[in-house]
Each structure stands twice: as structure tokens, then as C-alpha cells.
Amino acid sequence: MHEWALADAVARYVLELLKENNASRLERIIIRLGVLQSIDKEVFMFSLRELFRQYNIEYSDEAIVLIDEEALFRCRRCGYTWSLNDLEVDEAVREAIHFIPEVVHSYFTCPRCGSRDFEVVKGRGLTIGEVVVK
């Protein structure tokens, strides 16, 4: 499962960090999930808690913070940069993009020059922000 594999990567990272710092408790971890990454947040959270338990990582419920990372695009032709929020996007399209990020190119063109040749700069994948251990 996609969510499980991602959660496992995060849990192993935390485990390493605890060892490195001679710490025993995870105080806080900020995880940014790209809106173009098709992650089920509930499944991800469940997997993370389960893995923390398996790895004997102590943490409080408030320690895990999930943040949505907004998508950002850049046109390869004119260099214009825009986010998903700048566009009028209906829910159905948003859903489609969420589940199959590869379809963005069939839904959008550059708002300035109309080119379909744009790249996804942000909003894909998972990044770990601040981590505090004790």
C-alpha cells in the first residue's frame, strides 16, 4: 500500500533521528502532503501510528501535524508560475487530479500564454518539515 510505504519511510526517519539525538520521544513532526499526491490522509495517519507503535516510538497525539502543500506550476514557454488556487477549478477536476496527478496536463494550460508545456514545481510527494525530539 502506497500510504503504508510512505508512513514507513517517515517512521524510519524518525527512528534514526531519535538514535542520533539520544532521544526517546517524538515531540513534534510536521509532514507536508502535496495535494497532487494521491494520499488517503486517514490511511496514512493510521499507518504512521501503527508503525510508531511497532518501532516503539513514543509520541503524543498532537505530535503529528499534517499540512496540505498547495500545487504550484511553472510554464516552460513563458516562465509564468501559478498555483491550483489561482484557477477556477471545479470539485470534480480537483478530485481527478488528486487521484491521478498525471492528468493535470489534460485539464490545464498556462494562464498567460496557453501552453501545455508546464512543469509541476510543488504539490507532489511528501516532505518532512520541522521535527522535534526529546
Ligand SMILES: [Zn+2]
Ligand atoms: Zn506560459
